[in-house]
Amino acid sequence: MTSFILRPVRLLAQALTANDSPRRVAWGFVLGMAIGLLPKGNLILIALMILLCALRVNKSAGMLAAGVFSLVGFLLDGLAHHLGAIVLLWEPARPLHLWLVELPLGPWLGTNNTVVIGQLLISLYFAFPAYYFALKFASRVQPRISKWLLRYRAIRWLRGAELGAWGADA
């Protein structure tokens, strides 16, 4: 229970005090944002999670972003649905959608779901701004915050909880 409550805090601490480069943090944040926005239970989401884990990006930033944008995603569902409906019902794109659905494991891709497509489009649309601001944040603010935070034992303790694996990966 304690671990569950502390996990977001830990992730935040790890993200802010990570030794990763700002680009990795920014990429992690972008991937996490897409993961958070997308509805769960489709292969696109699984693929993004695999990318987050398999690529040398800041996983904590990604997880943090995923958590935050999961909440935001529900608020954007209406917009995502409208966007997805426009795209999915666009007749010229119908063969493409049909091809996607007919692909092996196509039904599990979720490419025929309005919210999945809408959230994917929103993620893509906001990918560059998110990357940009995350990069700025990581390069300018994060070192100072990290330095300030590491003075606290609690932060060091939180950061060190998964330091071995996290630090090695970084």
Add this chain to the structure above:
Amino acid sequence: MKIIRWKYVLPRLAVLLIVGLVLRFGLDPVLKWALVKSGESAVGAKVELASLKTSLWDGELQIEGLAIANPQSPMRNVLESSDSQLQIDMNALLHGRVVVTEGRVSGLQFDTDRETSGALDVAESDEATGPSVFDPLLASAGEMGEAWFDQLGDRLDTDIADQLQSPRLAKELQERWPGQFTQLQTQVQGIRARGKELEKSIREVKKNPLRGIERLAQLQLDLRTLQQEIKTVQGQIGNLPKQAEADRQAVMAAREQDEALIRQKLQIGSLDGEGLTQTLLGEPVSQGLAQALEWISWAREQIPSNPAKAKAGRGRGTTVRYTPPRPDFLIKRLQLEGAAQLGGQPLRLLGTLTGASSAPQLLDEPTRLELHGGEARALKAEIVLDRRGDIAADQLRLVCPQLAMPGRTLGNADKLAIELGSGLANFQVELTLTGDQLAGEIVFAQESLRLTPRLAKSPDGPMAEVLSQSLAGVQRLQANVTLAGTLKKPKIRIDSDIGNQVAAGLSTTVKRVIQERTDQMLAKSRQQVDEQLQKLNQLRAAAQQELLGQLGEGQELLGQMAALVGGGRGKGLSLPAGIPQLGKSLRLDGLRK
């Protein structure tokens, strides 16, 4: 490649490889187990698979030694096949659907024996195994025919000679005559004796008239008494011809009654061909139909008829369907090859199953099973299961123009049964099931029939003889069975010429036999009565001669007495003038009539 976190990727790739290996080597047993369990759950009896091999790369599935037990008869298999090869659409499988694009099932056999029980270890069904739904219908229809045969058998087997009146009456008359004759003879002898005594007395009086004058009056009185008695006897003898005539009339009347009795006793009602048809065909038809409908009902329960369940949409958004919904399980085309028993004869069976699916309402075509015989004997069977509409509509067509029929017995072996010889028959079935409503027709025609009657009561009696003669003319059996009602409460009507043919033959033969039997009995009765009457007449004639002789002696004696009493005409005792004429007046000649 520095962007890839290999320490994360490599262990997961290793895990994936292990999962792949497990799938490669563990899929077959798991799939076999799953197929057996799901099959047993669907069928309600044991499903056995000898081996199962899959090739995911080629999408091939090979099943050997498949046996599905019969849930209603655990020691038999519904079907079994030696080898099945199925081509699976792997793309569809990756879409979560099992689609058999092409397949071949070899060594298919139906209703085969099992060595072990195929029952599952579940509570036994408490389904009542009561009588067939056809029983009341056929019982009432068949009772008429059976009653007719019972009646005919009883009438032909019963000896009604004892019930005839005329022979009995003739016999009674014959037995009564000796007593009557003895009585008459006694009376005549008494008259003769008394006449002799009277003669003696008269002679004594004549020897000494003066001494006997006192007795003369008495003698005259005795003579008158004797005269009176002679008159009485004369009357009795005179009545004999009348009595003979009355007896003859009585015998004739009794004979007429006897003839009426014989005709009544041997009269038989007209045989109802319909009832006879039900008697003969009712049981085999109802048994076969009840079994077939039971199987159809069971098979229909196994076929999914509910509309395809719409897959639950994702929690968020709307899923746009670019393709129409498709069933999760589909057999596009399956070649069948096997063997079956048809009319007791082994038959190589070839066929095709198309469009079998878990959601048949999603398909453009109904499920279709076509079977045909491998040999020259053309057998065509087509089963169409249409679940595309709201109401299930199934059709069964079976055409077998040269069905080899083994010898069999029709009717009730306890009463009347007819053995049919083996031969070729034309057998056609057309059955439609719309919802639960049943409609259809079964046509059966067998040429070159040889019918042999079997009677439990008296296999060699007159009834059997009559039936043999009647059935000799029946050469063809055609039966049309019309089906209606519902699957649970079917109604059948059997139209066949077998009943009418047998009834017509029987009626003709029975009439002839009864006529012969009636004539025979009447002739026998007449002969017996005539013989008895003739014998009686002979006895009467003999009695007439004897009495006539005795009375002739008496007449002579009375003449002598008249002479003795009178001594001549106008002298002495006067005798009644009629006495000398007594013999003549007896009219004994009448007895000869």
